[in-house]
Amino acid sequence: MENKKEVLIVIPAYNEEKTIISVLEKLEQPEIAQIADVLVMNDASSDATNYVTKKRNHDVVTHVFNLGYGSGLQLGYKYAVRKDYLYVIQMDADGQHDVCNIPKIYQALKTPDENGMFPDIVLGSRFIEGSSEFPVIMAKKIAFAWFRIILRLGTGRRISDPTTGLQGLSWRTFLFYSKYDNFDDKYPDANMLMQMLLLGFRVREIPAVMHMRTEGVSMHSGLKPILYMFRMTFSILAVWIREKILKVDEGKIHDLEKYEK
Structure with missing residues (x-):
């Protein structure tokens, strides 16, 4: 009987036929295929x-x-819950996220810190020591710096890459995300980090290897990074009010305990 894999790799895709074949070919290599299944969310x-x-x-x-x-x-998280995976690793279909990051994120999810605590979220960061060089346009640099400041003020944590889409999630994290009203259905990014840090989820960053997009159009191209920065700023502030002042989701965290594996 085939051993059950612990990891589900979730790949959101929208008009990525030119890049996704290469991504899938690399994910089919034995070192990845033996630890993870792949689910493509075709939007x-x-x-x-x-x-x-x-x-x-x-x-x-x-x-x-x-x-x-x-x-x-x-929807990928809901699938992972239904299929009883232990971890989800989400990555993009455009080839920017090198598949060499998958085993590193998986290992980080299974490695406790000095206090014996396992991370709930592992971020693949472009901007910490050990990361590959990744050029960023000025508009995005401004947005990244602004989000770092807001997260630091709101949570006390400095997150080097607050908009990375390369993330590993523990079972309790993607279970929480899978529930109604717990996840941004459009642009989950720094706003979700604000939410999860305030709710006490453990977030860890590790260096990642990433590449520039070579095909297709990014959802953050042109002037979109500036518009995105304003939209995300209001979303982050709304999350801070929701969790820090109104404490809307405190009860939901207690409910997670009955599902703990």
Whole structure:
């Protein structure tokens, strides 16, 4: 009988047929395939993303309508809960996230800190010692610096790469995210880090290898980083009020305890 894999790699994809084949080929290498299954969340792509993924015998969930990046991730979390995985590692379909990061994130999720505590969220960071060189345009540099400041003021934690999409999640984290009203269905980013840090989830950063996009169009291209910065700022502030002042989600954390593995 085949051993049950602990990790599900969730890949949101929208019109990524030109890049996702290469990503999947690398994920099919033995060092990755032996520890993880792959689930592609096809967000109503109009190209052949669905076809090329199924042709390689990976699981695919296809939205009838375009629902957004966050909705794709959340449905992936629900799938992981239903299939009883222990960890989720989420990565992009555009080739920016090198698959060499997968075993490192998996190992970090299973490694306790000096107090014997395991991380709930492992962030693959572009901006800490040991990370590969990753050029960033000025608009994004400003946005990253601003989010670092807000997170530091709101939580006391300095997160070097608050917008990284390369993340590893523990079982209790993606279970929490899978529930209604616990996750941003459009742009889950620094706002989710604010939420999880305030709720007491343990966040760890590790250096990551990332590459520049070579095909397709980023959802943060052009002037979008500036507009995104304003939208995310208001979202982060709303989360801070929700968790720090109103304490809306405190009861939900206690409810997680009955599900602990």
